[in-house]
Amino acid sequence: MSTGDLRLVPARPEHVDYWLVLRAEPGARRYVDTDEDTREQLLHRIAEASPLGDTRAKGYRWFVEYDGRLIGTVSARDVSRMHGRAQLGYMMSEAYHGRGLGTRAVGMMLERLFTGLPFLQRLWLVTLAENAGSQGVARKLGFTFEGTMRGHCVHLGQRRDQQTWGLLRSEWEARRSG
Template sequence: MLSTTIGDAELRALEPWQAADLAAFTERHRAHLRPWLPWAVSIVDEDTANGFLQRYADATARDGGRIYALWRDDEMVGGALFRVFEPQTRTCEIGVWLAPDATGRGLVGRTVEAMIAWAVDVRGMRRIEWQCVPENEPSRAVARRLGFTHEGTLREAFEHEGRLWDVEVWALLAAERGLQA
């Protein structure tokens, strides 16, 4: 299991028993998260947070997707997930989010680096994907900074908030990890 210190925060598994924490975090930061994260719309209380976290707990039990929170002094300040985690194909997809007051401290970059290291070095993943909408420039910047290659754009790939969104697909291969500047 991945659990590590990231700067002044700790990355650790986010489990169904922590649904109240996720519901409260989402409520506090909904306006910041909502444009980019569909779950920021659908998590409206502890029950919906529990359902969301239970789906990840079930996936983790099947060696699939998994979800984590970033904690600073017992307060959730963000999170990360392997939205996709497929040991058979050795492919995974990473996603992250932060509270607005936690940005600008390098937490996202160091969290993603830790997740990549765990996925490649511990679990043998060969391909790490990053997906974001073209309008999410901070997300695109993280992908570029960490050496991901933009492989293409899926046009009108998903509907969110009544709009069809394009999705950029970025990828980093295990063999490329040493190439980042």
């Protein structure tokens, strides 16, 4: 486990070039079923990311900084106040895999979301069925494996299975206080 200075910084337009590089890394391409977004599309997504206090926000994004260097991104999207839920996403630079930094960063995001959004009752995420690293992050943070969606997405030209993982506020609170 790395013990350096890890921070979540709000997404800003100046992060877009780093985000493009991150998304192009072989490790990212191997497991993330993301569209081939242009620089302009990513800038638009950054502009749409809201501060936690925004009561109309549909999503939040932070970049992960470790010892003063950007190393990844974490996000919550498809925020539904009516249903009290949001979908999480995270991506860490391949050079920082296996050091516990992704788990720490997502844990920091959970803290911000659950303490900053009183309506939030459930967080969920999906991983490709073969993405053991991302599943490990989910498991370590208390997410429950909820099932496999067979043939749910096309990734690198092949139809792939995705796993769904969920975390309820009550489960997060119990882990936090226990």
